[in-house]
Amino acid sequence: NLTIEQRLERRIVDGDRQGLEDDLDEALKTIPPLDIINTHLLAGMKVVGELFGSGQMQLPFVLQAAETMKAAVAHLEPHMEKVDGQAKGTLVLATVKGDVHDIGKNLVDIILSNNGYKVVNLGIKQPVTAIIEAAREHDADAVGMSGLLVKSTVIMRENLEEMTRQGLNLPVLLGGAALTRKYVESDCSAAYGEGAVAYARDAFDGLTLMAKVGE
Numbered sequence: 001n002l003t004i005e006q007r008l009e010r011r012i013v014d015g016d017r018q019g020l021e022d023d024l025d026e027a028l029k030t031i032p033p034l035d036i037i038n039t040h041l042l043a044g045m046k047v048v049g050e051l052f053g054s055g056q057m058q059l060p061f062v063l064q065a066a067e068t069m070k071a072a073v074a075h076l077e078p079h080m081e082k083v084d085g086q087a088k089g090t091l092v093l094a095t096v097k098g099d100v101h102d103i104g105k106n107l108v109d110i111i112l113s114n115n116g117y118k119v120v121n122l123g124i125k126q127p128v129t130a131i132i133e134a135a136r137e138h139d140a141d142a143v144g145m146s147g148l149l150v151k152s153t154v155i156m157r158e159n160l161e162e163m164t165r166q167g168l169n170l171p172v173l174l175g176g177a178a179l180t181r182k183y184v185e186s187d188c189s190a191a192y193g194e195g196a197v198a199y200a201r202d203a204f205d206g207l208t209l210m211a212k213v214g215e
């Protein structure tokens, strides 16, 4: 007999969407939606990452887990508190070239959007040219890049070099599981000329950093 929290975690690991919404509605009676995501659903995703990494789970099942996670987030989103009013600032957000992972990026979008920021979410596999173009077109206050592959951390650094060459020196937020604070604050900062680069450990960190951009 699992608790509702354990059941939700299991649903992510098993990619089990049958009755997912009923379980989420039950959880919502006592747990705030963001806590459901951060504590229970992400716990399931962590297990999936470990199983996949150790060869105990095959890719199609990882994909099912990701789809279940997305469905859960979509169901919870309307229940989240929103700050109304003028946009506090604009963030152009993308998963970098060659990388399809977007669950974390989309959480950043949801959390910032709900807190009064305008987020231009470009999607996955975005070349730096598209990011620069969108930053100019939308007169962005900051750029956010997400990526989960080790390869993506190199791409991010290259993107920063290209942004410098193109004369874009907006504050940049970098996030994703393969990054470390040290890599962002040393290698990436060094690659970004005049611009400022910050490491966002999670989506709330992203929110805190965006608030600093506006100061």
Ligand code: B1M
Pocket (backbone or CB within 6 Å): 042, 045, 048, 049, 050, 052, 053, 054, 059, 062, 063, 066, 093, 098, 099, 100, 101, 102, 103, 104, 105, 107, 108, 143, 144, 145, 146, 147, 148, 149, 150, 151, 173, 174, 175, 176, 177, 178, 200, 201, 202, 203, 204, 206
């Ligand atoms: Co992939 N995958 N995957 N995968 N996958 C990882 C990343 C991996 C670590 C798994 C493992 O081996 N243990 C591994 C990378 C290894 C490496 O690079 N060294 C890996 C691999 C190898 C791959 C493929 C290459 C597998 C293959 O094809 N053989 C392939 C790559 C495809 C590609 O990108 N070209 C692949 C594919 C997939 C799926 C499509 C099946 C699926 C993604 C579905 C999707 O996103 N739509 C998937 C998944 C689900 C994972 C794991 C299991 C979970 C990722 C996730 O969604 N986590 C992952 C394991 C892991 O991360 N340890 C893994 C939950 C999410 C909320 O966390 O995105 O980290 P995360 O976001 C966090 C923070 O990082 C931060 O905030 C969030 C929390 O609040 N954050 C930001 C993220 N971006 C931010 C931006 C910000 C601020 C904060 O501001 C800009």
